[in-house]
Amino acid sequence: MFSLNKFLQLLTVIVLFIPAPSFGETGSIQGKVVYKTDKSRPWRYGRYYIKNSRTGLLAEAVVGLKDRKLATTNEKPQRFTIDQVDHMFTPETVALQVGDSVRFTNSDAALHSVKTNDPANAFSTTISKGQEHVHSFLWGGNFKPAVMECAYHGSMRAWVYVFNHPYFSLSKENGEFTMNNIPPGTYELLMHHPAGRLVWKKKITVTAGETINLTIEVSPENLIE
Amino acid sequence: MTDSIINRREALHSAAVAGIAGWATLSFPAFVEANSDVDEELVPFLNMPRTPPNRLDWETLEDWLTPIDQVYNVQHYDVPEVANNEYRLTIDGLVNKPQTLTLDQLKALPQRKLVSTFECGGNGASKGFMNAVHNSEWVGTDLAELLKSCGIRDGAIEVAFIGYDKKDETLRKDTKRELTFNVPFGRSLSLDDAINLGALVAYERNGQPLETRIGAPVRLVVPGWYGVANVKWLRRIEVRDRRYMGRFMARDYVTVRGERNGDDIEFVETSVSRMHTKSIIARVMRRGEANGNVPLKAYGAVWSDGTLIDRVEVKLDDGEWKLATLAESPRSEFSWTFFALDLGEVAPGKHTLVSRGIDVKGNIQPSEEDDEIALKKTYWEAYQQWPREIEV
Numbered sequence: 001m002f003s004l005n006k007f008l009q010l011l012t013v014i015v016l017f018i019p020a021p022s023f024g025e026t027g028s029i030q031g032k033v034v035y036k037t038d039k040s041r042p043w044r045y046g047r048y049y050i051k052n053s054r055t056g057l058l059a060e061a062v063v064g065l066k067d068r069k070l071a072t073t074n075e076k077p078q079r080f081t082i083d084q085v086d087h088m089f090t091p092e093t094v095a096l097q098v099g100d101s102v103r104f105t106n107s108d109a110a111l112h113s114v115k116t117n118d119p120a121n122a123f124s125t126t127i128s129k130g131q132e133h134v135h136s137f138l139w140g141g142n143f144k145p146a147v148m149e150c151a152y153h154g155s156m157r158a159w160v161y162v163f164n165h166p167y168f169s170l171s172k173e174n175g176e177f178t179m180n181n182i183p184p185g186t187y188e189l190l191m192h193h194p195a196g197r198l199v200w201k202k203k204i205t206v207t208a209g210e211t212i213n214l215t216i217e218v219s220p221e222n223l224i225e
Numbered sequence: 226m227t228d229s230i231i232n233r234r235e236a237l238h239s240a241a242v243a244g245i246a247g248w249a250t251l252s253f254p255a256f257v258e259a260n261s262d263v264d265e266e267l268v269p270f271l272n273m274p275r276t277p278p279n280r281l282d283w284e285t286l287e288d289w290l291t292p293i294d295q296v297y298n299v300q301h302y303d304v305p306e307v308a309n310n311e312y313r314l315t316i317d318g319l320v321n322k323p324q325t326l327t328l329d330q331l332k333a334l335p336q337r338k339l340v341s342t343f344e345c346g347g348n349g350a351s352k353g354f355m356n357a358v359h360n361s362e363w364v365g366t367d368l369a370e371l372l373k374s375c376g377i378r379d380g381a382i383e384v385a386f387i388g389y390d391k392k393d394e395t396l397r398k399d400t401k402r403e404l405t406f407n408v409p410f411g412r413s414l415s416l417d418d419a420i421n422l423g424a425l426v427a428y429e430r431n432g433q434p435l436e437t438r439i440g441a442p443v444r445l446v447v448p449g450w451y452g453v454a455n456v457k458w459l460r461r462i463e464v465r466d467r468r469y470m471g472r473f474m475a476r477d478y479v480t481v482r483g484e485r486n487g488d489d490i491e492f493v494e495t496s497v498s499r500m501h502t503k504s505i506i507a508r509v510m511r512r513g514e515a516n517g518n519v520p521l522k523a524y525g526a527v528w529s530d531g532t533l534i535d536r537v538e539v540k541l542d543d544g545e546w547k548l549a550t551l552a553e554s555p556r557s558e559f560s561w562t563f564f565a566l567d568l569g570e571v572a573p574g575k576h577t578l579v580s581r582g583i584d585v586k587g588n589i590q591p592s593e594e595d596d597e598i599a600l601k602k603t604y605w606e607a608y609q610q611w612p613r614e615i616e617v
Contacts, residue, residue, distance in 0.1 A: 044282055044285055045275070045276070045278070045282070047267070047269065047284075048275045085274075085353065086274035086351060086352055086353025086354075087274070087351065087353035087354045088274050088275060088277065088353055090274075092275075108351065108353065109350075109351070109604065110347070110350075110351075110354070110604075151300075152299060152300065152301065153299060153354075154279055154297065154298040154299065154300070154438055155277040155278060155279035155280045155297060155298075156277065157277060157278075
């Protein structure tokens with residue numbers, strides 16, 4: 001039987017062998033993500049992602065373009081690591097490209113598992129201390145992340161954003177993000193902060209040879225339920 | 226037994242021991258309001274992992290009853306989805322009148338409320354797993370009354386509680402005698418405990434139906450016992466004439482502890498059962514600066530298996546143990562009690578502070594170096610003192 005997974009793998013192989021189109025000159029988007037606090041709607045876990053409440057610079061936000069036409073070959077697949085340490089997936093949020101893989105490990109004495117119900121990347125495995133499991137992400141959900149869970153410890157979560165293009169960035173501790181070599185055009189620019197349940201988007205036009213400097217400002221108004 | 230709100234005389238006993246007069250401003254309301262006090266600022270603990278949702282966030286602890294988004298869930302088998310209209314609870318075994326009840330029939334029986342602090346047997350085993358604890362108000366049917374209504378027969382010694390969740394278990398793996406069988410989750414209580422602990426067959430928490438992940442539609446709640454005894458997705462209650470030896474009674478959730486016998490250390494295995502007297506510093510708050518130092522307050526919680534808490538003491542660095550103030554209200558026999566202590570003006574730099582709970586039976590929360598913790602070889606029942614590191 002030709003399963004959905006087989007189909008997706010085949011499709012991914014096809015996509016991977018499509019050469020990146022030559023776009024000529026490209027543009028860039030860079031900037032920072034800032035969270036504006038509203039004392040009447042406190043964010044319980046904001047302290048983990050905002051080092052300085054006065055500046056509000058927001059870490060671990062996924063910023064990227066949403067456009068199907070951008071699908072390109074991942075010429076240098078990378079391997080990321082998500083460890084399970086202190087009963088946490090570390091890092092919590094990973095953004096990668098189709099064809100990249102994640103090595104899941106367990107540094108805790110406790111038995112953990114990794115499972116995701118993401119339809120294109122579904123898997124479930126148990127990992128004892130010192131063991132590892134490598135999973136290749138062959139299908140891009142873009143801004144629909146594969147949510148990783150531990151079957152035994154219900155509060156453990158990680159989010160793997162799988163893009164079918166390279167135009168995305170994970171904001172650093174200082175809130176900064178950068179995307180380079182973007183083909184000129186008009187796109188939808190999105191920001192997701194999965195741990196904070198924050199969502200932001202904007203139409204943006206990239207011009208060859210230019211860098212757009214942008215401050216993405218979010219607040220509790222950007223919360224999704 | 227019913228859930229008894231501790232009377233004022235008992236509550237004041239603890240307060241008096243702690244010398245409450247000097248700490249009037251540090252009683253419970255100050256703790257509740259600490260986050261809203263614009264002059265107070267959280268001093269983050271050093272070297273601590275993030276607290277995820279669905280675990281108690283100690284540093285923002287405000288609610289005596291824990292909101293659902295801070296309630297942990299640990300499960301070892303699957304998480305069964307049991308529809309309310311398909312739910313059945315069977316009580317059988319050594320009873321004169323076996324029963325199978327629907328959820329509506331169960332809810333039609335006399336109801337009882339129970340407020341209890343609920344802690345995972347592994348809570349405190351590591352710094353990433355020290356927030357699997359909550360305080361909840363349960364509503365359900367009294368287990369003892371339910372059992373009595375079925376008529377317990379002579380010869381009964383134990384009551385087993387079986388869940389809807391199942392999994393394959395393998396014994397003696399990779400030997401000629403390997404055995405694999407599909408088995409439901411189960412735990413048991415002695416008949417005496419089942420009748421006298423005040424356990425509840427619960428279907429509501431904090432005024433809401435149970436969520437699937439915490440045992441919907443019906444679970445067992447045994448006040449003062451670690452979480453593993455509180456069987457989720459409860460399907461069957463079997464009165465037995467012999468010990469139930471399921472994995473979670475006899476092979477897992479077994480504490481291995483060395484006990485000194487003269488010069489020897491003898492190891493003893495016991496099933497995880499009653500909670501121990503335990504306290505923790507929940508958070509430290511600072512208020513500006515004074516003469517180059519930083520005024521600090523520490524806030525925390527203390528709980529037990531229902532044994533009355535006598536006092537909580539807090540130590541900063543290598544200083545003396547100081548009495549903390551126990552909140553006068555709210556209180557309940559099986560619930561945690563909040564405490565607070567003014568640490569005074571503390572010099573800038575790194576500091577360590579730790580609390581210890583002491584109950585009226587004389588149990589003193591041990592340090593990691595004390596025998597009862599140092600000789601414990603398994604990670605369950607991790608009730609040792611928990612030092613907190615800060616920098617001001």
